[in-house]
Amino acid sequence: QQQVKQSPQSLIVQKGGISIINCAYENTAFDYFPWYQQFPGKGPALLIAIRPDVSEKKEGRFTISFNKSAKQFSLHIMDSQPGDSATYFCAASPLGGNTPLVFGKGTRLSVIA
Amino acid sequence: DGGITQSPKYLFRKEGQNVTLSCEQNLNHDAMYWYRQDPGQGLRLIYYSQIVNDFQKGDIAEGYSVSREKKESFPLTVTSAQKNPTAFYLCASSIIGQGQETQYFGPGTRLLVL
Numbered sequence: 001q002q003q004v005k006q007s008p009q010s011l012i013v014q015k016g017g018i019s020i021i022n023c024a025y026e027n028t029a030f031d032y033f034p035w036y037q038q039f040p041g042k043g044p045a046l047l048i049a050i051r052p053d054v055s056e057k058k059e060g061r062f063t064i065s066f067n068k069s070a071k072q073f074s075l076h077i078m079d080s081q082p083g084d085s086a087t088y089f090c091a092a093s094p095l096g097g098n099t100p101l102v103f104g105k106g107t108r109l110s111v112i113a
Numbered sequence: 114d115g116g117i118t119q120s121p122k123y124l125f126r127k128e129g130q131n132v133t134l135s136c137e138q139n140l141n142h143d144a145m146y147w148y149r150q151d152p153g154q155g156l157r158l159i160y161y162s163q164i165v166n167d168f169q170k171g172d173i174a175e176g177y178s179v180s181r182e183k184k185e186s187f188p189l190t191v192t193s194a195q196k197n198p199t200a201f202y203l204c205a206s207s208i209i210g211q212g213q214e215t216q217y218f219g220p221g222t223r224l225l226v227l
Contacts, residue, residue, distance in 0.1 A: 032214045043218035105155035
């Protein structure tokens, strides 16, 4: 009930291509869905987040798409660059901030020239 | 310069030894968290605290202990009962309240067993 399932585990994309990472959840109480980006040896940093009152949120080259009925959300990275190579984690929590985030297992993205 | 600091960056533990990882934040955040990261396992919650002198176990609390004597500090002790402590440990903090769920992470401590 508390799991967030993330796929794929790893992803290789050509420079300039679109990277797509998917997450699915079961707990209908989840109401906040952030994505984190982590470079090797560093702590994760918040990339973009969405609440289910909108179906899409875009910040620069990064877009979250959210499908409440399917309980799925995804991260799209447009015009992927080698500097985007990192591990990406989706997460979810109920609204209110009183419960810790539940994280997916991560996707290691490699953008090759 | 606001943020979360973790020390040391690398820590070596001998067999049977307890070691303590430091986490300090000057963001005035209410909640603090400890995660363990292993390759392919994502981030697993060890302990979290939402208020001084109170904390809750996460998914993998066995072999670990914490204290929260001050709002800005949340040290994690890896005890000798933790048989496989080699991992990357991440501390995070957040404000509690609706619309404030974002967790901010420190730079991490890598623990290695000698």
